[in-house]
Amino acid sequence: MNDCELNIQNLTKCFEKGTANEKVALDHLNLMVPAGQFVTVLGTNGSGKSTLFNAILGKLRPDEGTILLGGEDITRQKDYKRALNIGCLYQNPLRGTAPDMTIEENLALAYTRKSSRSFFAVNRRDSAYFRELLATLNMGL
Amino acid sequence: MVLINMLISAISQGLLYAPMALGVFVTFKILKTPDLTVDGSFVVGMTVCAAVTIAGYPVLALFAALAAGAIAGLCTALLQTRLKIEPILCGILVATGLYTVNYAVLGGQSNLYLQRQVMNAAGYPVNQAADTVYKSFGQLLNPLGGQWKNTNTQVMLLTLGIVLVLVVLLGIFFFTRPGMAIRGTGDNEEMVRSSSINADLTRTAGIMLANALVAFSGGLLCQQQRYADLNCGSGMLVMGLASVIIGQVLGGNRGLIVGLISAAGGSILYRIVLQLAYSIDLPSYSVKLLSTLIVIVALGVPLLKKHGFKLPGGKKA
Ligand SMILES: Nc1ncnc2c1ncn2[C@@H]1O[C@H](COP(=O)(O)OP(=O)(O)OP(=O)(O)O)[C@@H](O)[C@H]1O
Ligand SMILES: [Mg+2]
Numbered sequence: 001m002n003d004c005e006l007n008i009q010n011l012t013k014c015f016e017k018g019t020a021n022e023k024v025a026l027d028h029l030n031l032m033v034p035a036g037q038f039v040t041v042l043g044t045n046g047s048g049k050s051t052l053f054n055a056i057l058g059k060l061r062p063d064e065g066t067i068l069l070g071g072e073d074i075t076r077q078k079d080y081k082r083a084l085n086i087g088c089l090y091q092n093p094l095r096g097t098a099p100d101m102t103i104e105e106n107l108a109l110a111y112t113r114k115s116s117r118s119f120f121a122v123n124r125r126d127s128a129y130f131r132e133l134l135a136t137l138n139m140g141l
Numbered sequence: 142m143v144l145i146n147m148l149i150s151a152i153s154q155g156l157l158y159a160p161m162a163l164g165v166f167v168t169f170k171i172l173k174t175p176d177l178t179v180d181g182s183f184v185v186g187m188t189v190c191a192a193v194t195i196a197g198y199p200v201l202a203l204f205a206a207l208a209a210g211a212i213a214g215l216c217t218a219l220l221q222t223r224l225k226i227e228p229i230l231c232g233i234l235v236a237t238g239l240y241t242v243n244y245a246v247l248g249g250q251s252n253l254y255l256q257r258q259v260m261n262a263a264g265y266p267v268n269q270a271a272d273t274v275y276k277s278f279g280q281l282l283n284p285l286g287g288q289w290k291n292t293n294t295q296v297m298l299l300t301l302g303i304v305l306v307l308v309v310l311l312g313i314f315f316f317t318r319p320g321m322a323i324r325g326t327g328d329n330e331e332m333v334r335s336s337s338i339n340a341d342l343t344r345t346a347g348i349m350l351a352n353a354l355v356a357f358s359g360g361l362l363c364q365q366q367r368y369a370d371l372n373c374g375s376g377m378l379v380m381g382l383a384s385v386i387i388g389q390v391l392g393g394n395r396g397l398i399v400g401l402i403s404a405a406g407g408s409i410l411y412r413i414v415l416q417l418a419y420s421i422d423l424p425s426y427s428v429k430l431l432s433t434l435i436v437i438v439a440l441g442v443p444l445l446k447k448h449g450f451k452l453p454g455g456k457k458a
Contacts, residue, residue: 057335083337096335098328101321109325112318113337121321 006033006056011065013051025051026062058082084113103141104130149293151416155409156300157362158384160307164210164354165381166404170389171315171397172327172347174221177232177378179355181239182213184374186356188246191253191369199273203360210356211349213239218345236374243371252370255363273364275299296365303361304405307354312398323347324397355381376429383432384408386439411435 008031015023025048033039043049054060056067058079066075074082090096097106107130108121118126134141161183168176186206193202213235220231247253255271270276275292278299282289289295314320325333326343333340355377363369388407392399415428423431 078339080334080337080339083335088335095329096332098325098332100328101324105321105324109321109333109338110336112322118318120316121318122316 005035005037005070006031007068008032008056009066009068011052011055011067012063013048013055013060014063017063026055026065028065053088057086057088146291146293147416147420148413149291149297151412152409153293153297153300153365155384155412156297156304156405157365158358158380158412159300159304159405159408160354160361161358161377162381162384162388162404162408163307163311163401164351164358165378166385166388166400167347167351167354169382169385170327170400170404171324172344172351174228174327174344175232176214176217176348176351177229178213178217178235178239178348178352179232179378179381180374180376181236181243182210182352182355183359183377184243184369184371185209185213185239185246186359187363187369187373188243188253188371189356190360190363191255192246194255194273194364195253195257195271197272199271199277199364202364203274203357206356206360206363207353210359211353213356214349214352215345217352218348221348222341222344240371247369247371251372252368255367255369270367273367275365300361300365307357308401308405311401315397315401319343319346323350376432379429379432379436380411381408383435383439384411386436387411387414390439 008029011026011029011031012024013026015021015025029052031052041049041052051060055062058074058077058081062075066073068074069082069085088096096110098109101109104122104127108123108126111126111130112121161179164182165176165179168174168179186209189209190202190206193199193205216238217231217235220226220234221228226234244251254268255273256268257271258266259269261267275296279292279295282295282298315324322333322338322343323346325336325338326340326347330340330344333343359373362373384407385404386407387410388403388405389400391406391410392403394400411432415431418427418431419425
């Protein structure tokens with residue numbers, strides 16, 4: 001049980017507590033995902049899927065519960081720190097891209113966390129890697 | 142000859158204000174957040190530069206201006222990122238607070254000439270002009286004679302050199318990792334955060350850089366005109382914005398390097414436009430209204446165009 005990659009215990013999030021609009025989006029949720037597992041979360045509108053992912057990504061603070069990633073408690077960790085090990089693809093691609101920058105710069109920016117430390121953001125080694133990956137898409141990029 | 146001198150003087154003015162336009166470009170176009178610290182940080186650059194210049198270190202004074210501007214930017218950035226105060230209000234708060242700081246740096250007076258008292262041979266105190274970078278540069282060029290001896294030409298050449306170096310350095314910086322992270326922060330902060338970059342930090346760095354540039358401009362102007370004045374800062378943001386917008390109209394939306402050059406070029410063109418306005422006998426106090434109109438027209442035109450096109454478009458449908 002402790003060797004689960006993602007281990008969520010008692011996660012609770014209540015919006016607008018104490019008002020007429022009070023909404024318990026997550027109610028003591030437990031979730032354990034072993035390494036290598038592919039998981040799909042299904043639910044009706046408003047059932048709390050986005051709330052769960054936002055809590056994992058650190059976009060919102062849960063009221064209760066803990067989130068462990070690879071054995072490390074990340075419940076209170078800043079969102080950009082956990083992003084080192086969590087990737088996220090948004091429903092709306094505009095949310096995950098910078099419109100005023102070139103495709104190469106977008107890739108370089110997104111690749112910042114794992115890339116080699118170079119002076120210029122766009123460097124030859126990373127560019128070659130991006131080119132290789134893009135070629136597999138056959139989009140002429 | 143008169144015309145050429147007027148042109149040279151306008152270009153010099155434009156170059157002196159070019160770092161300020163570059164600073165405004167960094168906040169408005171790169172971070173895409175209006176920063177009203179500018180009116181205060183320009184003067185803080187001026188006053189700090191004046192104090193250090195009078196102490197006898199004209200070159201150090203320009204770096205002191207840079208540093209003072211960066212600190213002003215840091216204050217604004219902390220208000221924005223830590224206290225989550227509205228960016229516009231942050232700038233107004235810091236600029237207002239800076240007024241007191243600037244007053245104090247000038248020793249409790251509203252302006253200060255770059256001179257100090259020395260005893261002459263007869264033992265009487267006389268005012269002696271403090272050394273400035275422009276004075277030293279002038280001494281270097283004077284032996285060449287002719288047009289080289291013209292003060293306006295000297296100011297133009299030295300400032301042109303400084304601005305070119307700035308543009309090149311900025312151009313390089315914005316393609317490095319930290320520089321690109323700052324650009325990304327303005328473009329899509331959420332993406333930057335999910336790329337595991339501390340966006341608060343990059344935003345802070347961007348605002349500090351912008352205000353350092355603005356204050357540097359204040360420092361240059363102070364050494365050129367040989368005095369610092371607390372009132373020099375008012376309306377500075379609108380002038381910077383007007384320069385950036387004029388630059389954008391000419392340079393178009395063609396990437397960062399063109400953007401930087403356009404902002405500096407826009408500052409020069411803006412001063413030429415003002416010079417023309419004066420030459421048709423508009424009073425010098427019309428500057429601010431003129432700048433305001435330029436900004437309003439430039440910001441309003443896209444919307445007006447849209448409405449203009451909507452009417453016939455609507456009929457067709
Ligand atoms: N910021 C918020 N303030 C108040 N209520 C919220 C907030 N965010 C979400 N909620 C409420 O919490 C509940 C869960 O919302 P959530 O967005 O997590 O659902 P979801 O499963 O992602 O739905 P969908 O399938 O529509 O995307 C909903 O009832 C929603 O109205
Ligand atoms: Mg959702």
